Amino acid sequence: ECLIDLPVDASIPASYISSTPQRLDMYKTIANIRSNEEANDVYDELTDRFGVPPASVYGLVEIALLRNTAMKLGIYEIRQAGINAKFFLNDVKPEYLIALNEKMRGRAKLNSGKKTFISVETIGGDTIGCVRDTLNLLSDSVKNE
Structure with missing residues (x-):
C-alpha cells in the first residue's frame, strides 16, 4: 500500500x-483503477447509474491512480509538507x-535521513499536478532503463 496524504x-x-x-x-x-482508460470507464458507469459525479469523486479517482502508480515505483508514502x-x-x-x-529544473531534492524521500517543490500550489507529473516522470525513467 501507498499512503497518500x-x-x-x-x-x-x-x-x-x-x-x-x-x-x-x-x-x-x-x-482498483490502474489507468486513465479504466478511470473513464468508471466515470461512464457512475454517470449512467447515478448522474454526473461530484468533484470529490474525481478527487478519489485521481488519488487511486496516483496510489497505484506510486506502488509500481516502490513509493510507500506521498504527502504534502508546506x-x-x-x-x-x-x-x-x-x-x-x-x-x-532535468525535467523540473532543480526542484527535486533527495533527503536520506531516517526515512529516505524525494522532495519536489510544487508550483502555484498545485500539489496534485506536481505529484502526477513527478510520478509520470519517474515512470518514464523506469521505462527507459
Whole structure:
C-alpha cells in the first residue's frame, strides 16, 4: 500500500450514492483503477447509474491512480509538507533524481535521513499536478532503463 496524504476532497458522498453497499462497491472499484482508460470507464458507469459525479469523486479517482502508480515505483508514502510534495521510497535510484531535476529544473531534492524521500517543490500550489507529473516522470525513467 501507498499512503497518500494530500489536500484533496476524495470521497463518494451519501448524497450521490445513497445505498451504503453500492457506495462501498464503488469505493472498491475505484481503488482498483490502474489507468486513465479504466478511470473513464468508471466515470461512464457512475454517470449512467447515478448522474454526473461530484468533484470529490474525481478527487478519489485521481488519488487511486496516483496510489497505484506510486506502488509500481516502490513509493510507500506521498504527502504534502508546506510547498513540497514528499515521495518516500525504500530504494532511491540516482537516475530518478537526475531525471526529475532535468525535467523540473532543480526542484527535486533527495533527503536520506531516517526515512529516505524525494522532495519536489510544487508550483502555484498545485500539489496534485506536481505529484502526477513527478510520478509520470519517474515512470518514464523506469521505462527507459
